[in-house]
Amino acid sequence: MSLSSLKDELNTGIDSLDYEHRKLVGVMEDICVSFDHGESSVSDLFGTLHARASAHFALEESIMREKKYAFYDTHKADHEQLLDRIRFMMDAYEDGMCKECNTSLRACLEAWLAGHVANADMELSALAERQP
Numbered sequence: 001m002s003l004s005s006l007k008d009e010l011n012t013g014i015d016s017l018d019y020e021h022r023k024l025v026g027v028m029e030d031i032c033v034s035f036d037h038g039e040s041s042v043s044d045l046f047g048t049l050h051a052r053a054s055a056h057f058a059l060e061e062s063i064m065r066e067k068k069y070a071f072y073d074t075h076k077a078d079h080e081q082l083l084d085r086i087r088f089m090m091d092a093y094e095d096g097m098c099k100e101c102n103t104s105l106r107a108c109l110e111a112w113l114a115g116h117v118a119n120a121d122m123e124l125s126a127l128a129e130r131q132p
């Protein structure tokens with residue numbers, strides 16, 4: 001799944017979350033472009049991604065708590081793993097390959113967000129239907 005299709009195809013129906021997913025993909029695209037051009041801004045952009053992802057996960061978790069979402073603990077644990085993974089990618093990016101999954105930085109970034117949004121976040125669509 002490309003980063004642009006991630007932006008366009010995965011919608012939970014909760015506007016604030018969908019907006020933030022698109023913004024996160026924007027930062028990921030900036031990282032890939034910066035990396036491809038050998039720019040020194042890559043590590044700063046990874047810092048931006050970590051900060052924005054942390055804020056995004058906090059928003060999602062507050063919505064899940066408010067709606068008494070049954071799978072809150074599992075979803076939150078997944079968020080914590082995703083933040084750890086950003087740190088791992090940040091350390092590994094200079095080689096252009098992720099040592100853990102043996103894929104390119106771009107593929108690793110795509111898999112990082114796509115897997116979580118396509119599975120855990122899409123299940124939050126049920127919460128959107130309960131909004132007044």
Ligand SMILES: [Fe+2]
Pocket residue numbers: 017021056060117121
């Ligand atoms: Fe999310």
Ligand SMILES: [Fe+2]
Pocket residue numbers: 060075079116120121
């Ligand atoms: Fe999530």
